[in-house]
Each structure stands twice: as C-alpha cells, then as structure tokens.
Amino acid sequence: MRRSLGPLLAAALWSVTPGFLAPASAQEAPVKVGYAKCAHCLPVALLPGLAKGATIEATGFNSGNDVLTALIAKSLDVAQVTYLHYVTALDKGFDIVAVAGEVNGGSECLSSKALNLTADDWGGFKAAVEKAKAAGTPLKVAASRGNAQDIHMRGAFLKQGINPNKDVQFVNIPNPSDHLAAMQRGEIDMVCSVEPFASQIRMAGAAVRFVLPYDQAAGNLTNLIVTRSDVIxxxxxxxxAVVDADVALVEKLKADKGVWVDVINQKTGLSKEVAAAAIENAEPDYRMHRAKTLAIAAMMRDLKYIGRDVSADVEKHMDFSFLEAATRKTRDGLGY
Known part of the structure; x- marks a missing residue:
C-alpha cells in the first residue's frame, strides 16, 4: 500500500495543477551567458538575480577571447566581450550581433619602478624607449594579446609616435592574473593590465601608474553584450530578458558600489580594498557607441589587427531594438 502513495499523489497533483510537475525538458532552457574575469566584467555574474521572463545561467571565463570562442562554438547564447572582440569577430566573418553595452574603462598601463617614470610622462617614456632600442635591448611591454587593454595601449602608443610593433618588445601574457608575477620577477618593464589586476599590481608595490590609455580612438570603451543571429x-x-537585466544591472552598479566590490571579491579572491580601487577606473554604461566603434575598427586596421574595412559590418551587426525595448528610448539616445 505504501508503495502506491507516490504515483497516486503525483497523479492527483497533475490533475489538479496541469503542467505544474511538467518535466524539465518541457520547460524553457536557460539562456547561457558568458563573461570574463575582470572588474568591469564580473558584474555579469549578477544577471541571473535580475532576470525576468527567462532563466539566465552565467558562467565565468579567464578572458574575453575564451568567451568569444565559446559563443562562436555555440556553447553560449549570449556573451560579454569587448568592442575589440566584436570588430575582430566581424573581420573573420563570424555571426555576431551586438545588443547592449555593460561597463567601460578598466585599463591601466603600469611601469616598473626602475624606469622612474611619473604618471603621464610620455616624454620620459619615449626617451627610455629610444635609449633601450639604441642599446639593442628594447623595453618589454606586456598585455594580454587581443583584449581591450592591449588595443588601448597600442593605440595610445601610436598616437604618441611610439610604434608598438617596432620600438618595444611586446610580451603576451594571456591570463591577466599572471601580470603581477611577471612584473615582480622583473620580466617586463611595463604592462597594460585590466582591473582588478592593475590595482593589485599597484597596491602590491610592484609597479606604478603610468597612464590610463584612453587617449586613442577607442576612448575608454570596453564591454559589449553580444549574441548570434540564430539565437535571436x-x-x-x-x-x-538578458538586455533588460543588463540595463537593471547598470543602474544597480551606479547606485550601489558595494554590490560591485562584493562580486569582485567573491569571484577573484582579491581584497575588498583592491576591488574598491579597481572600480574607480570603470564606468557602467548600457549604451552602444556606434561612431566610436567605427573609429575603433579603423584604428585596428591601422594596427593590422584586422585585414579589411569592416565599417559596413559594424553598422549591420548592431541591433538597438533590445535596448530600445528595455529603456523605452530611441536608438539616438542609446549611442547610435
């Protein structure tokens, strides 16, 4: 008799509340969202708690390159990447559609104490570059190749008359969390890192701020929320639902920096002091900046990061309709 209670109870509940006990396979699958592990990216981990009308599953990756790869491979439905990843993907002919911004900023160039540079001392840096180059031992400048900080640094160098491909020796350190150790070991003279790792380097006394590399075509633009046309x-x-949650997230970050500090602390293990310093170099912004994206694409072509003019693709693959619905604003007020 006891064995029959389970099936009978289930049947009774099913008859009273049709669909209440529907199998998981009949329910809407979660929207899989990926994000990178950096100060301006980690808030994406909060999207599931802000979602309405859909279930969001958020997964962290070591870098934006990894997130983009997962999106293209269809392991993700939506991804937080950078404007630079977006342009690179279009250059390669990938199916990618930008639907919102998220947070900008997060880039910092730090110099070793041995260079004895003060903040924004481009004259001193250029003199050091020329001296090292003439001696046959060019300065070693590190970044994570292809991320926003790499491009920000290269664009800023180029604007100052420093060729990042010829005047210095570039060192690729793919995982930004490894930047501190490389600087401590004296393997590099400068690094353009991402927050919170830039603040970690500075607060550990391993290097000093040289410049926030925003004086170039990309400005401080960093993050985009992107998807694929088949997902749409x-x-x-x-x-x-993801864009709605993203808009809510941006407003939340503006109103409560404590939430931001907490998620950085929880996801990276870095102290709240480092996290608090990191978000001073970040700007929540759900808009998509079309004109600047076109300028970024032109700069990336000049730097030979892409091989063709992708201006038409940039225009075609920015879909403002989701932001318009989420904010009840027209695209002209959303960065178009």
Missing part, C-alpha cells in the same frame, strides 16, 4: 531568431524573448 530562436529565442528573441530570452535575449530581451
């Missing part, structure tokens, strides 16, 4: 076609409501 299959689950437009899910993409809209």
């Amino acid at each position: 076609a299959k689950n437009r409501a899910g993409v809209q």
